[in-house]
Amino acid sequence: MSDAVLTVEQLDAGYGTRVIQHDLNFSIQRGEVFVIMGGSGCGKSTVLRHLIGLQAPLGGRVLFHGEDFWAQDEARRAELLQHFGVLYQNSALWGSMTLRENICLPLETYRPNLGRAELDELAALKLNLVGLGGCDELYPAELSGGMRKRAALARALSLDPQVLFFDEPSAGLDPISSKALDELILQLRDSLGSSIVLVTHELPSIFAVADTCLFLDGQTGTQIALGAPRELLANGPQEVQRFLGRNGTFLKAEDA
Numbered sequence: 001m002s003d004a005v006l007t008v009e010q011l012d013a014g015y016g017t018r019v020i021q022h023d024l025n026f027s028i029q030r031g032e033v034f035v036i037m038g039g040s041g042c043g044k045s046t047v048l049r050h051l052i053g054l055q056a057p058l059g060g061r062v063l064f065h066g067e068d069f070w071a072q073d074e075a076r077r078a079e080l081l082q083h084f085g086v087l088y089q090n091s092a093l094w095g096s097m098t099l100r101e102n103i104c105l106p107l108e109t110y111r112p113n114l115g116r117a118e119l120d121e122l123a124a125l126k127l128n129l130v131g132l133g134g135c136d137e138l139y140p141a142e143l144s145g146g147m148r149k150r151a152a153l154a155r156a157l158s159l160d161p162q163v164l165f166f167d168e169p170s171a172g173l174d175p176i177s178s179k180a181l182d183e184l185i186l187q188l189r190d191s192l193g194s195s196i197v198l199v200t201h202e203l204p205s206i207f208a209v210a211d212t213c214l215f216l217d218g219q220t221g222t223q224i225a226l227g228a229p230r231e232l233l234a235n236g237p238q239e240v241q242r243f244l245g246r247n248g249t250f251l252k253a254e255d256a
């Protein structure tokens with residue numbers, strides 16, 4: 001457990017005085033795909049917001065390489081955030097900009113020493129990484145839903161993040177695009193060595209990509225399981241087994 005990129009200690013997550021999830025404890029290792037799962041409304045996105053620095057914990061700590069994120073001043077927090085890449089549910093690309101311009105934007109902000117040619121080259125490289133080589137001058141509206149996700153991913157990769165966060169990456173995608181996105185996630189993990197944190201309740205994705213799963217329980221408002229998905233399916237608490245086994249047959253088909 002020595003290679004933890006993110007560590008969460010006794011985290012209480014929520015809004016104002018309303019705690020949604022309490023006493024969360026887990027670590028995310030370098031190069032690991034970590035899935036946050038649980039029933040609808042249990043607080044998955046809320047926990048994610050605390051991990052990506054959008055919201056201060058109501059209690060406990062979030063450590064990045066052992067450094068307490070929220071104990072830092074704003075300038076240091078902004079530096080640390082450069083190590084995070086975030087892909088939001090709606091992809092959130094700028095519609096009036098080409099893909100190249102979308103990807104260059106964070107680079108122009110945080111890497112002011114780069115010249116035009118280097119910026120364009122980096123944008124092309126990131127687009128290549130996500131299978132959109134040659135699409136530099138297209139606008140988001142010219143892309144399919146799956147391509148838009150990939151483009152948003154290329155932008156999330158622009159600053160070479162150590163941790164990539166995805167909130168429901170498969171939302172709105174057909175099963176084939178969704179499977180292709182899972183494959184891309186694994187490819188990126190292998191080629192870049194980044195840690196990947198996913199919020200999803202898509203069983204095929206969970207079994208295809210997750211090294212470790214955290215199960216958040218809506219009723220008790222805390223984590224009730226942490227482990228590899230197949231292990232949790234076999235030996236986890238009943239609710240977690242039910243959640244992971246709800247689709248009965250596909251696991252056998254995938255494993256065959």
Ligand SMILES: Nc1ncnc2c1ncn2[C@@H]1O[C@H](COP(=O)(O)OP(=O)(O)OP(=O)(O)O)[C@@H](O)[C@H]1O
Pocket residue numbers: 015020038039040041042043044045046047
């Ligand atoms: N900005 C906010 N301010 C106050 N409460 C919020 C806010 N966003 C979400 N909530 C509340 O937090 C609870 C958990 O919501 P959250 O979106 O984190 O759950 P989730 O597990 O991600 O849900 P889903 O699977 O449906 O996307 C809900 O009761 C929701 O109403």
